[in-house]
Amino acid sequence: MGLDFSVVPGFADALLLGVLWTIAITVAAAVLSFFGGILLAVIALYAPLLVRLPFRFFAWLFMGTPLLLQLFLIYFGLVELGIDLPAFVAGVIGLGLHFAVYNSELIQTAIVAVDRGQMEAARTLGLSRGQALVRVVIPQAVRDVIPPIGNNMIALLKDSALVSVIGVSELTLSAQLAIGRTYRPFEFYAVAAVLYYFINLGMEAVLRRIERRTQLSR
Amino acid sequence: MTETRPFVEIRHAKKSYGSLEVLKDISLTVDRGEIVAIIGPSGSGKSTLLRAINDLDPLTGGEVILDGTQVNKALPHRQYEKHINQMRQQIGMVFQHFNLFPHLTVRDNVVMAPKLLKGISEDAAQKLAEEQLAHVGMLERIDYYPSQLSGGQKQRVAIARALAMKPKLMLFDEATSALDPELVEEVNQVMKTLAQEHMTMIIVTHEMEFAADVCDRVIFMDGGVVVEEGPPSIVFQNPTQPRTRDFLRKHLSQYEKEK
Numbered sequence: 001m002g003l004d005f006s007v008v009p010g011f012a013d014a015l016l017l018g019v020l021w022t023i024a025i026t027v028a029a030a031v032l033s034f035f036g037g038i039l040l041a042v043i044a045l046y047a048p049l050l051v052r053l054p055f056r057f058f059a060w061l062f063m064g065t066p067l068l069l070q071l072f073l074i075y076f077g078l079v080e081l082g083i084d085l086p087a088f089v090a091g092v093i094g095l096g097l098h099f100a101v102y103n104s105e106l107i108q109t110a111i112v113a114v115d116r117g118q119m120e121a122a123r124t125l126g127l128s129r130g131q132a133l134v135r136v137v138i139p140q141a142v143r144d145v146i147p148p149i150g151n152n153m154i155a156l157l158k159d160s161a162l163v164s165v166i167g168v169s170e171l172t173l174s175a176q177l178a179i180g181r182t183y184r185p186f187e188f189y190a191v192a193a194v195l196y197y198f199i200n201l202g203m204e205a206v207l208r209r210i211e212r213r214t215q216l217s218r
Numbered sequence: 219m220t221e222t223r224p225f226v227e228i229r230h231a232k233k234s235y236g237s238l239e240v241l242k243d244i245s246l247t248v249d250r251g252e253i254v255a256i257i258g259p260s261g262s263g264k265s266t267l268l269r270a271i272n273d274l275d276p277l278t279g280g281e282v283i284l285d286g287t288q289v290n291k292a293l294p295h296r297q298y299e300k301h302i303n304q305m306r307q308q309i310g311m312v313f314q315h316f317n318l319f320p321h322l323t324v325r326d327n328v329v330m331a332p333k334l335l336k337g338i339s340e341d342a343a344q345k346l347a348e349e350q351l352a353h354v355g356m357l358e359r360i361d362y363y364p365s366q367l368s369g370g371q372k373q374r375v376a377i378a379r380a381l382a383m384k385p386k387l388m389l390f391d392e393a394t395s396a397l398d399p400e401l402v403e404e405v406n407q408v409m410k411t412l413a414q415e416h417m418t419m420i421i422v423t424h425e426m427e428f429a430a431d432v433c434d435r436v437i438f439m440d441g442g443v444v445v446e447e448g449p450p451s452i453v454f455q456n457p458t459q460p461r462t463r464d465f466l467r468k469h470l471s472q473y474e475k476e477k
């Protein structure tokens with residue numbers, strides 16, 4: 001029995017829809033992980049101990065346990081607490097928070113590395129500490145870690161396949177459904193892999209553009 | 219009866235880092251419109267004193283009073299923050315390493331604080347940026363980023379940024395020390411213009427010529443105390459203190475060698 005890719009076009013619509021869902025969940029989780037990462041970094045660096053400690057525990061939980069388990073916990077576990085999230089939302093939250101923790105580590109380091117003179121100059125003009133952080137320090141810190149955050153976002157795209165297990169019909173699940181109907185795993189997984197690769201290329205192009213745009217501002 | 223108080227008054231300023239006494243009971247005053255140079259060897263406490271004036275390096279003792287208001291008031295934290303932000307809006311500061319905001323254009327460097335703190339309109343901000351940048355000869359670079367400027371240009375923008383808050387007092391901490399020699403003059407020129415406009419300025423500098431040229435008074439510090447002060451003609455030509463003479467001899471000979 002040889003390979004037969006002719007079965008693929010019949011599922012083109014389903015696969016395309018899967019691609020769109022993958023992009024949607026990736027973008028939504030990326031946005032959450034970006035702003036969440038900034039927020040977590042600020043909490044980790046500046047919040048009082050009583051706030052910081054629970055967040056550190058939370059960060060440890062998200063870094064130290066499998067993402068798959070976290071998704072199960074958010075989607076299936078929270079139901080027991082009366083929180084019944086749609087699969088897509090649960091997926092975005094799980095992926096978004098997981099990568100927010102990783103982004104936060106990067107941003108914390110970058111905030112600390114911003115030249116002290118920047119905070120001083122801002123304070124000298126009369127800005128409060130908070131204003132100086134928001135207007136001066138954090139934008140520079142974020143700008144400095146765009147490349148590694150970009151790498152995290154590529155990892156996020158790849159890990160978005162995990163949300164197939166909670167029933168979000170993104171690319172991986174679409175491929176699996178097609179396989180269930182045709183018994184052609186190689187063909188559909190291979191096609192899915194190629195599609196991921198193209199989404200990846202698109203993401204890298206976007207990231208390069210963002211990096212180029214921040215080039216002058218260093 | 220109106221009491222005439224000095225514009226800037228530093229009373230018994232003391233500062234220690236652990237057991238290291240950096241400022242040892244310094245008192246001095248600066249009049250409105252006066253231009254004062256602070257000179258002295260490295261480590262003598264010049265920057266520390268200057269940075270105490272806007273409370274960037276808080277004193278461990280003593281008072282700083284600007285135009286009748288104590289800058290380093292003892293207040294509960296929250297109130298103090300409000301007070302000091304208010305005071306700092308009136309005190310411009312220029313740093314050796316410019317500290318321009320690299321992520322903002324020249325325009326936004328100048329108007330970010332006025333927009334945020336004074337709530338001026340977009341139109342007013344544009345006008346303010348143009349006015350301040352024209353003043354330091356940097357109007358053509360309004361859309362540039364700091365990374366696209368020379369050191370001298372950066373420092374001129376930094377001066378415009380400070381002036382955009384319309385301060386009553388300007389502090390300069392070795393504004394030209396980080397510049398290539400050929401770029402010093404353009405910054406000095408801007409400072410001379412401010413002098414002609416009677417801006418009150420306290421200038422920490424290693425440039426004796428500039429101090430002699432521009433300043434009304436020279437303060438020589440050494441080891442955390444004011445050793446000698448007076449008009450440049452006296453301090454530079456006829457210093458009374460041996461320590462001043464020593465310092466000037468070294469500095470002038472160094473200056474000669476550079477030539």
Ligand SMILES: Nc1ncnc2c1ncn2[C@@H]1O[C@H](COP(=O)(O)OP(=O)(O)OP(=O)(O)O)[C@@H](O)[C@H]1O
Nearest residue numbers: 235238240258259260261262263264265266267392
């Ligand atoms: N944060 C600090 N912690 C400990 N010591 C400090 C600190 N800042 C300054 N000092 C010390 O205080 C003394 C005065 O420093 P300051 O920067 O005021 O000198 P300066 O006169 O401005 O010297 P320079 O001409 O080199 O700029 C120095 O001995 C310095 O080592």
Ligand SMILES: [Mg+2]
Nearest residue numbers: 264265266391
């Ligand atoms: Mg100094």
